[in-house]
Amino acid sequence: MPKPRKSQISLEDTPYYHCISRCVRRAFLCGEDKLTHQSYEHRRQWVKDKIEQLTQVFAIEVCAYAIMSNHTHLVLHINNQVTCHWTTDEVLRRWHKLFKGTLLTQQYLSQCQLNSDELSHNTLTQLTKSELLTIEQTTQVYRQRLMDISWFMRVLNEGIARQANKEDSCTGRFWEGRFKCQALLDETALLACMAYVDLNPIRAKAATTPETSDFTSIQERIKQAIHNQQPNKLMPFSCNPQIDIPNILPFELSEYIELIETTGRCIREDKTGHIDKQLPALVTRLNIRPENWLTITKTFTKVFHGAVGHEDALQHFCESQQLKRRPNVSSCQRLLS
Numbered sequence: 001m002p003k004p005r006k007s008q009i010s011l012e013d014t015p016y017y018h019c020i021s022r023c024v025r026r027a028f029l030c031g032e033d034k035l036t037h038q039s040y041e042h043r044r045q046w047v048k049d050k051i052e053q054l055t056q057v058f059a060i061e062v063c064a065y066a067i068m069s070n071h072t073h074l075v076l077h078i079n080n081q082v083t084c085h086w087t088t089d090e091v092l093r094r095w096h097k098l099f100k101g102t103l104l105t106q107q108y109l110s111q112c113q114l115n116s117d118e119l120s121h122n123t124l125t126q127l128t129k130s131e132l133l134t135i136e137q138t139t140q141v142y143r144q145r146l147m148d149i150s151w152f153m154r155v156l157n158e159g160i161a162r163q164a165n166k167e168d169s170c171t172g173r174f175w176e177g178r179f180k181c182q183a184l185l186d187e188t189a190l191l192a193c194m195a196y197v198d199l200n201p202i203r204a205k206a207a208t209t210p211e212t213s214d215f216t217s218i219q220e221r222i223k224q225a226i227h228n229q230q231p232n233k234l235m236p237f238s239c240n241p242q243i244d245i246p247n248i249l250p251f252e253l254s255e256y257i258e259l260i261e262t263t264g265r266c267i268r269e270d271k272t273g274h275i276d277k278q279l280p281a282l283v284t285r286l287n288i289r290p291e292n293w294l295t296i297t298k299t300f301t302k303v304f305h306g307a308v309g310h311e312d313a314l315q316h317f318c319e320s321q322q323l324k325r326r327p328n329v330s331s332c333q334r335l336l337s
Contacts, residue, residue: 016184022071031069059147061235066200067215185309196300
């Protein structure tokens with residue numbers, strides 16, 4: 001039985017989460033239907049465009065993504081600190097990009113379009129204290145939703161489902177129930193999961209190199225790295241991993257790209273027992289054994305069912321979420337050290 005999201009998401013333990021959504025139909029989310037020979041490749045762009053739109057609205061950043069033929073992978077970061085600095089106007093404007101809001105919030109925003117003098121006068125004459133209080137309470141609800149992964153995934157999946165149903169001239173479920181969610185409790189789990197997501201097309205033999213892996217975050221990062229830049233729609237990598245900077249991925253981009261390239265070569269060789277011992281220092285620094293790395297990046301969702309991290313981080317997460325069992329404890333002990 002699926003666990004409620006409140007037992008899978010804990011900002012006290014980690015802001016990083018791996019989310020998977022899988023299509024329920026025989027027809028693909030993307031790709032080509034072998035029976036009808038109809039192509040659904042254009043739907044990949046739907047998903048990418050929707051993800052980019054939502055990152056401009058929510059306080060949620062994308063660390064890695066892969067849009068596959070019948071499922072999507074997202075590694076998300078909840079930036080709860082930025083919401084503290086959002087004004088009432090900012091929160092309501094963001095929410096109204098997705099939903100209509102209430103009559104009061106609509107009235108409030110329409111007044112905000114006036115100049116400051118007119119705004120002060122109109123607010124005093126048209127909105128009562130109780131109405132302003134109601135607006136503030138509604139704003140707090142919206143603020144929480146704008147840093148909620150469940151709301152992010154709900155808007156993403158519902159929008160794609162509606163588009164697909166309209167195109168297919170049908171109704172009913174498009175996704176296989178709720179999205180799956182894994183908490184990534186430390187840097188090791190984060191790195192392994194990002195690599196697993198970015199290497200999805202190579203494992204599926206849909207691409208032969210990271211730079212040709214269409215509709216993946218690694219392809220975007222490589223294209224920008226050529227110009228010494230980073231994609232503005234993705235969470236940036238750190239320039240100096242030794243310095244702890246909030247809301248920056250704690251790895252160096254060049255090391256990460258080299259790691260993905262090396263791992264991708266091992267996967268393409270299709271030799272389970274073979275892995276390059278000269279992996280970038282990034283893996284060594286995080287104390288991941290080279291012989292475990294290929295296993296993790298090929299079977300992340302098979303060997304880990306739930307929160308992922310070293311034993312102490314996993315123990316703290318289970319205690320804070322009041323979980324009776326520690327999922328993945330044996331796999332984490334065996335593969336993350």
